[in-house]
Amino acid sequence: MNAGDVESTLNILNVLDELLSAGTDHRIHYMISKGGSEALLTALVNTGRSLSPNYTLLLPLLHLLAKVGHRDRRIGVKAEDAGAALLTLSLLRHNVKHARRAAACLWVIQVFSSSVSTANLIGANHGLDVIYRLIPQYTTKHLHAIKAAIDAFAALLCTKANVCSAVSKGYVSGLLRLYEDWHAKATQHAALAICHSLLRCLHKVTHSTAGRQAFVSQGGIRLLYVTTQTCLLSKGLESLVEPSVQLMRKCLPKTPLPLTSDRSAYTFLMPGRPHAVPDMDVEPDENSEESDDEEAEDNKEADFDDDLETDLSKLRLRPDPDRPKELLPQYNRLCPELSHDFQDLDLSSEPEESSTASSSSSSDEEAALLNGLRFHSSRRGGGRSATSSDACTSPSGSPSETDPEGHTPAAAQLEARDFHSHSSILSTTDREARQEQSFASLLRPSLLGADTKTAQLETRAVLLSSLEGRESRENQNQDEAPLGQRGEDEDDEEEDADKSHHRTMIDRLLERHGACIPHHEPRLYRAAAAKTKSIPGFSILAFPDFWGHLPPPGHESMAPRKPNIQRQKVFEDAQRFLTTDGIINQVVFDLEDSSLQCPSDSLRFFSKFECGNLRKAVQVRRYEYDLILNADANSSQHTQWFYFEVSNMVADVPYRFNVINCEKSNSQFNYGMQPVLYSVREALEGRPHWVRTGTEICYFRNHFCPARGRRRTTFYTLTFTITFKHNEDVCYLAYHYPYTYSALKAHLKVLQKSVDPAKVFFQQQVLCGTLAGNPCPVVTITACPASRSWIDMHQLRNRPYIMLTGRVHPGESNASWVMKGTLEFLCSSDPVAQSLREAFVFKLIPMLNPDGVVNGTNRCDLNSEDLNRQWCKPDPVLSPTIYHTKGLLYYLNSVGRTPLVFCDYHGHSRKKNVFLYGCSVKETLWQSGSAVNTVGLKEDPGYRTIPKNLDRLAPAFSFNSCNYLVEKSRSATARVVVWREMGVLRSYTLESTHNGCDQGIYKGLQTGTRELQEMGVKFCHSLLSVTKDVKGLYSQRLISHIDLDHNVLDHKSHNCFEDDEPPCVEEIEYSADCPALTGADLDSDINGNTASADEEEEGDEGCREVKHRRGSVGQSQQSSAKGRLFPHVMRQASAETLGENRNACNAVSVNGQVMS
């Protein structure tokens, strides 16, 4: 600040530069913290203000200021305070002809512009114009200064005002022309760096809508498209491709989705509110438009810090119950194990009958419960009749086929379908059958067990055989009405005959092709599905659900990501905008328009079946389709889950699919995850597998926007390419292994039949009816007492409870597969399972959101609410499953049987592995950095036992991915409410990846249903760790049997912690923007300017070229030695001066001692 003569100042600058150049940036930050920036700014102002500034001094000063300022976040403000911002601009104006000085000023301006107000100040004083005029067409001279000018220009474009000004002055067009010119001649590295800087300017200017418009109208997309193609041909220009493609992707004009409405194709008339709150008018529209919870949640996933609950009273105190005590006794009926008399243990006969008798009193209640809800759901067409009661209420497990059906005529409305495309599917596999069947009889799809005209439920099995019959039929009877019309004008008379015929048809197919799939029975599935109620009134079963699925024999690795895949896809998308060659753009499937005709050679799509989700398919090119997903029912958002049928394919041709309205901002599809595919033909050949499939997978932000342009402005494309194995196969594609509500019902029936009733107490009841009138099953599993002796009965009545729930989010089908593993294990004869049954009473609610699952929603229930945000005060009418699950918990609580463990099974779409979220006051407070003193806080660390054991037991589980933090945004989730309100210490969310693992023996593999089910088993195993007090000895033996450790220490897990996503090439490629200039880049430029100091006057271009190429303006070259502020000669001189001074006087050593 106060240096006297020029030489001393130079020496000081030199010393500073030497000091700051060594080591890391820490030194610079230290200098900044000691007022270094201010000192340099003052020196700059003092020197620069004079009429003829001393550039010998000014130049190194500016250089050092740029280096230091780049690392000082507040440099802009400091510069303004010191009056240095406009001074530097003025210095620049005076030196536009003086390349080296101009460059120095430009770097400083670039650094100052990190502050919005400084950038605006410089912009307002015509800084943009001054700088823009310094950018010439291609030249070989003064490349430093040119690049410095472009970088400074880009830096100024960080503010809205400057962007507006640049756009209005036509600089966008100018920049494009400059880029075109430089690019055409960019054969050397130096020019390449200029091209990069120009692209950075264009990126900045297109942050604004006006900028993008100018870019597009000035032919920016075409220009980049053309230049990029030349780049791809030249290795040296490769680095320009990525920023160019990203720029194109960003600027492609917003295109509304080709939909008439963003609202879901499925709407459900909501029941009126109960009398207690007559004035509350539910407007789902409003709710869904305003709430952006899920988005917020997703974005929060990584940084929960300011979301942590730090209010000790909220963490420690139990809130008042949400309902009066009088409402609790009704849940007594859901605890039959507490009143069951086990008479059959003495009689040892007819166990099922007696269990029926014991709980029959509550069956009426259940029926009433469902009927009460039917009142609401009958408002829509597909509602049940008032007389219907559900087989689920009967614990006797009588086959549902014999139960009376009560579908209303409205439910019988069939969607007419054209199945022409599938005609050859069975031509080679079931030739005999074809000869035997007449088409007319096969045509009539019927519903097993239905005694009146009912909703016709079609299965692919029947369908396929009928198609095969179709060929013969066409020969026999040309007068028959077209297939599509037949369904609607059917007669009752033929029905019985047809029914029996179909039964044999299915039998035949199953006999011939059916695989033996454990715990799956197609006929039972069909019967269960016949009772499932859906908004559109599904009449078709998807083949995989009906037929069943076996995990494929081997493991499936994560898909390697092809290099540059995203830019290749974006490039193809940009082509659509630029050329119409080969573009078809024809809608080939529309959920809302079944009469749609599509070309004979296009793929056929279909999604109107349980869990199905595909709203529209557009054929873009010969082998490319855009797919649009259906928003959650009654909502206009939450698209992510898909499940649809595709047929009429040609084998060995790569088909590209683009799901263009995904909503999450990133996806595991960018990190090795593949969608799943099921081939009917493969299944009939004995391979009924969902397999991970697809190549060229990537997930990126696209240019589509909502049809009506409201609320959400961004969508993401999931693109994948599939090469089908068979011609004219029927295949199914899904986001993840589907698991339908009907599958759950069928599965529970199979389980019920499988258990030994003398040993296993298995009771399936109805928790409540859903909005659509589907029963929500609750299952009780425990061991029957060894005898009716007082001691055995006492033990039974005092077993602790464990409550497990799942699938509150319909798109998380993995949760159901984990639940399936848990259920099967708990019903099995495994000694651990037996021990667990003897130790606990299990209450399982496997599917908290049946309606969402049925209708293929991703996140919500029919009322467009996320049910896992309703737990604080669930509405009995609108969120019945949550209301009654909580009611059951309250009841258990009220009778002193609060569950020992509560766990809600979920799936996680953005993380790998399986892990638990729990609740801990201490960890939350620690993590939040809260001032609350936790020393006096007592907290049972038992909440860590299960995760610790799972870490050892379950290969897919990662202890280090678990956390126990209580977030405000999750305060209404099951886990937090059960922990806080019911006082359950071990209250968890179990999150299973949709993708795979990055640790343990499954590292690098995608999870399949086998691994998910295994996880369900291992979760049960881990529960042994909380059985210490019960049946101690037996448990101990088992514990050693399964290698479970009661005394797991707080060990450092062998799993190494990884972030949500690994930092890798993909992440860079995923980023939407140009990478920012780094400090090293800037240092490198500045040092280059210094090095070239001597050459400026010489004008020896050839020599300079060489030097530049060696990295002086090379953007990517790292400068290892930052300290080259001064030309070598001067450096030498000042070092000598310093040496002389040291000799001349008593020098001061570093530790302050005077040396003589």
Ligand SMILES: [Zn+2]
């Ligand atoms: Zn979830």
